[in-house]
Amino acid sequence: MQLQDILFSQGFGTRRVCAGLVQQGWVSVYQPDSPEPAQCLDASMDFAVEGLRLRVQGVDWPYHAKAYLMLHKPAGTECSQKPSAHPSVYTLLPAPLRQRPAKGALSGVQAVGRLDQDTTGLLLLSDDGQFIHRMSSPKKHVPKVYQVTTKHPVDAQQIKRLLAGVVLDDDPKPVLAAACVQQDACRIDLTLTEGKYHQVKRMIAAVGNRVEALHRSRIGDLELPEDLAPGQWRWLNVDELALLT
Numbered sequence: 153m154q155l156q157d158i159l160f161s162q163g164f165g166t167r168r169v170c171a172g173l174v175q176q177g178w179v180s181v182y183q184p185d186s187p188e189p190a191q192c193l194d195a196s197m198d199f200a201v202e203g204l205r206l207r208v209q210g211v212d213w214p215y216h217a218k219a220y221l222m223l224h225k226p227a228g229t230e231c232s233q234k235p236s237a238h239p240s241v242y243t244l245l246p247a248p249l250r251q252r253p254a255k256g257a258l259s260g261v262q263a264v265g266r267l268d269q270d271t272t273g274l275l276l277l278s279d280d281g282q283f284i285h286r287m288s289s290p291k292k293h294v295p296k297v298y299q300v301t302t303k304h305p306v307d308a309q310q311i312k313r314l315l316a317g318v319v320l321d322d323d324p325k326p327v328l329a330a331a332c333v334q335q336d337a338c339r340i341d342l343t344l345t346e347g348k349y350h351q352v353k354r355m356i357a358a359v360g361n362r363v364e365a366l367h368r369s370r371i372g373d374l375e376l377p378e379d380l381a382p383g384q385w386r387w388l389n390v391d392e393l394a395l396l397t
């Protein structure tokens with residue numbers, strides 16, 4: 153693939169901008185077995201993309217045909233591109249990830265579902281529409297684990313009701329937790345396989361309690377890694393992606 157097309161595919165701007173980056177000497181390419189990248193001034197030079205690593209404007213960038221990321225969402229951020237009151241989670245990502253070409257536009261990666269502004273934890277992002285659909289479709293029943301801190305102690309009756317199903321105001325069909333494990337008097341791990349609006353908070357309210365803090369710790373078999381601090385993101389590796397597909 154030509155270098156300008158590679159840069160375009162990775163979100164470095166329009167083809168014209170990408171060609172300009174190369175011609176101005178901002179792009180170097182790692183050759184196999186070479187610890188240092190070599191500058192390339194020819195935007196139409198061909199490179200094999202498999203395992204390719206670039207350095208663009210001083211920053212190393214591994215080539216990814218599709219982007220699959222995890223982000224540790226901090227509290228006080230919104231999952232919308234156009235947030236209303238708090239910074240968007242997208243501002244935590246580098247610019248190329250926000251302008252990768254997708255569906256004919258430079259729209260970048262999208263969050264797989266949304267978490268509330270005050271919810272923390274594991275958020276997936278991708279530019280692969282099928283992956284986003286698969287992971288977020290209620291029909292696929294991908295389990296998500298939420299660590300819930302409640303205002304009042306959770307009793308056995310409340311756990312029984314969460315597992316049996318509670319009716320939320322807008323839907324006559326009861327929603328239920330796939331699992332509910334008590335960790336502490338005011339701490340439960342709740343596993344849900346749907347993603348209705350404010351679902352955890354509304355389920356907890358429906359059994360007469362209240363959510364004080366909410367953290368998503370797992371999606372499918374993928375656990376939020378302990379070494380990923382709030383606000384940090386990273387590419388999913390092959391093994392992690394395999395856990396989800």
Ligand code: URA
Pocket residue numbers: 266267268269271349350351352353354366
């Ligand atoms: N349920 C909620 O109530 N909020 C979230 O952010 C996620 C699930």
